[in-house]
Amino acid sequence: MTNVLINAPKTAKPGEIVEIKALILHPMETGFRPGTNGKIIPRNIIEHFVATWNGAEIFRMEMSPAIAANPFVSFFAVATESGTIGLRWTGDEGFLVEEQVAIAVG
Amino acid sequence: MKIVIPSEARDLYWSLKGPSACGLRVTTMPVTTRRAFLAGATIVCVLPFASAHATPEAMAAAIKEVVGTGTIREGKVKLDLPPLVENGNTVPLTVSVESPMTPADHVKAIHVFNEKNPQPHVFSARLGPQNGKAVIATRIKLADSQKIIAIAETSTGQFFSASADVIVTLAACIEDVT
Amino acid sequence: MKIAQVAFGLASVFAATFALAQGAADKRRSGYQDMGEALQKMQDDDTANPGMLFVQLGEQLWSKPAGAANKACADCHASGSMKSVAARYPAIPKDADKPVDLEGRINLCRTANQRAEPLAPESRELLSLEAYVAFQSRGQPIAPPSDPRLGSFREQGGEIYRRRQGQLNLSCAICHDDNAGKKLAGVTIPEAHPTGYPIYRLEWQALGSLRRRLRNCLVGIRAEAYAYDAPEYVALEIYLMDRAKGMPLDAPGVRP
Numbered sequence: 001m002t003n004v005l006i007n008a009p010k011t012a013k014p015g016e017i018v019e020i021k022a023l024i025l026h027p028m029e030t031g032f033r034p035g036t037n038g039k040i041i042p043r044n045i046i047e048h049f050v051a052t053w054n055g056a057e058i059f060r061m062e063m064s065p066a067i068a069a070n071p072f073v074s075f076f077a078v079a080t081e082s083g084t085i086g087l088r089w090t091g092d093e094g095f096l097v098e099e100q101v102a103i104a105v106g
Numbered sequence: 107m108k109i110v111i112p113s114e115a116r117d118l119y120w121s122l123k124g125p126s127a128c129g130l131r132v133t134t135m136p137v138t139t140r141r142a143f144l145a146g147a148t149i150v151c152v153l154p155f156a157s158a159h160a161t162p163e164a165m166a167a168a169i170k171e172v173v174g175t176g177t178i179r180e181g182k183v184k185l186d187l188p189p190l191v192e193n194g195n196t197v198p199l200t201v202s203v204e205s206p207m208t209p210a211d212h213v214k215a216i217h218v219f220n221e222k223n224p225q226p227h228v229f230s231a232r233l234g235p236q237n238g239k240a241v242i243a244t245r246i247k248l249a250d251s252q253k254i255i256a257i258a259e260t261s262t263g264q265f266f267s268a269s270a271d272v273i274v275t276l277a278a279c280i281e282d283v284t
Numbered sequence: 285m286k287i288a289q290v291a292f293g294l295a296s297v298f299a300a301t302f303a304l305a306q307g308a309a310d311k312r313r314s315g316y317q318d319m320g321e322a323l324q325k326m327q328d329d330d331t332a333n334p335g336m337l338f339v340q341l342g343e344q345l346w347s348k349p350a351g352a353a354n355k356a357c358a359d360c361h362a363s364g365s366m367k368s369v370a371a372r373y374p375a376i377p378k379d380a381d382k383p384v385d386l387e388g389r390i391n392l393c394r395t396a397n398q399r400a401e402p403l404a405p406e407s408r409e410l411l412s413l414e415a416y417v418a419f420q421s422r423g424q425p426i427a428p429p430s431d432p433r434l435g436s437f438r439e440q441g442g443e444i445y446r447r448r449q450g451q452l453n454l455s456c457a458i459c460h461d462d463n464a465g466k467k468l469a470g471v472t473i474p475e476a477h478p479t480g481y482p483i484y485r486l487e488w489q490a491l492g493s494l495r496r497r498l499r500n501c502l503v504g505i506r507a508e509a510y511a512y513d514a515p516e517y518v519a520l521e522i523y524l525m526d527r528a529k530g531m532p533l534d535a536p537g538v539r540p
Contacts, residue, residue: 192540
């Protein structure tokens with residue numbers, strides 16, 4: 001069960017710079033750790049995080065194994081119009097999570 | 107797996123000593139003549155047996171991939187990391203870059219690198235005027251006390267950087283699963 | 285008139301300093317206070333505290349019907365009714381003679397009331413429910429129940445706490461009573477008050493229970509960790525919660 005915590009304002013004034021925070025449950029297994037049997041635990045990370053505002057990309061982050069487990073990202077965006085902020089995480093083992101939050105700008 | 111490297115990289119790898127980057131064991135063929143050496147120093151890679159750390163040279167190479175022949179200037183970039191970290195598994199990091207973030211002049215990418223984790227990348231982010239502020243916060247893993255470097259790439263083709271030294275009292279990445 | 289006013293003035297000053305003395309007299313430090321500023325900030329920000337992911341999951345599970353009785357926790361426990369529950373555990377349930385910790389209590393509800401399978405120790409579901417319940421007690425002072433039957437278990441816990449164990453022949457008390465505040469491998473030795481459980485421990489990169497942390501301690505002193513269902517953990521927790529009586533809970537805690 002994927003678990004995501006998104007924090008974005010529900011309303012904003014046009015032109016206001018808002019902070020968007022996202023936290024997602026994911027082991028971010030680096031692929032460098034040996035397990036208890038001595039074998040390397042295979043890599044399993046989130047590779048891409050993309051944010052959109054009404055479909056237009058506003059932020060993109062390429063993650064590496066150096067990003068901590070249960071990745072947290074905070075970035076800023078200029079509030080343009082009311083609509084939907086979309087967040088999308090993709091990674092190893094076909095990992096794909098998409099979440100949306102509504103924002104009213106006016 | 108053998109890799110042939112161009113001669114300008116020869117000096118880079120010539121100086122590598124001690125434990126090598128995870129999965130990359132570097133040796134140079136014994137050559138007696140400069141010409142023979144220029145013909146191609148080779149690197150032999152072995153499978154990752156034990157995770158060791160990468161090197162400042164690997165970080166330099168990763169930075170070069172992004173910056174190319176550009177000059178990296180100091181300034182404009184602020185890298186916030188705690189100077190002493192109790193556990194390297196989750197280290198909060200904030201990068202902020204001074205920029206008007208207009209269509210004509212904005213930060214278009216922020217890249218962060220490390221020098222002692224098994225691989226040199228931390229993250230790369232794409233930004234634009236739609237962000238309003240070039241400020242990113244996240245949490246990273248650090249395998250050892252080391253230097254972190256953040257590089258900002260602007261729309262005008264310039265590169266700015268800042269670095270921070272972090273002391274890690276308990277490593278990430280190379281711990282056993284308990 | 286004047287003497288009465290002076291007397292009243294003196295009395296209120298005395299009361300004020302006494303109250304201050306009460307607060308200032310509690311020199312106990314929680315693990316939160318021993319952490320660096322960056323980690324304290326991580327814990328304080330509910331939008332960034334990784335433990336909150338589990339609280340959110342627990343909240344979802346709370347309203348999910350389960351078991352043959354097809355009941356959700358929410359069906360019996362109204363929202364807001366879990367306040368200060370975590371502060372009074374471990375406790376001896378009605379019609380029982382042995383104490384259970386919060387996890388044991390949740391599983392008792394699952395088997396007896398929901399008629400569902402008990403949740404496995406350290407499983408995501410059990411930890412999330414525990415996190416959700418403990419979160420409701422945030423800020424509440426630890427208040428062990430006054431049940432006299434807990435006395436013998438508390439003494440047993442104290443005996444374990446002071447017992448030298450393992451290859452390193454250390455007792456909990458040697459580090460956490462005698463040497464708390466000093467450094468071990470660059471990290472401050474905490475007083476070991478269980479104020480933040482279940483905690484998101486950076487070492488685990490996951491949420492875990494006090495039981496898991498105690499097992500880590502036992503392995504740390506090179507002792508054999510007791511079995512997962514051993515009563516020693518509950519006894520230790522009863523002792524530790526009594527020792528931390530009055531300190532505020534701050535679950536879900538973030539710890540290194």
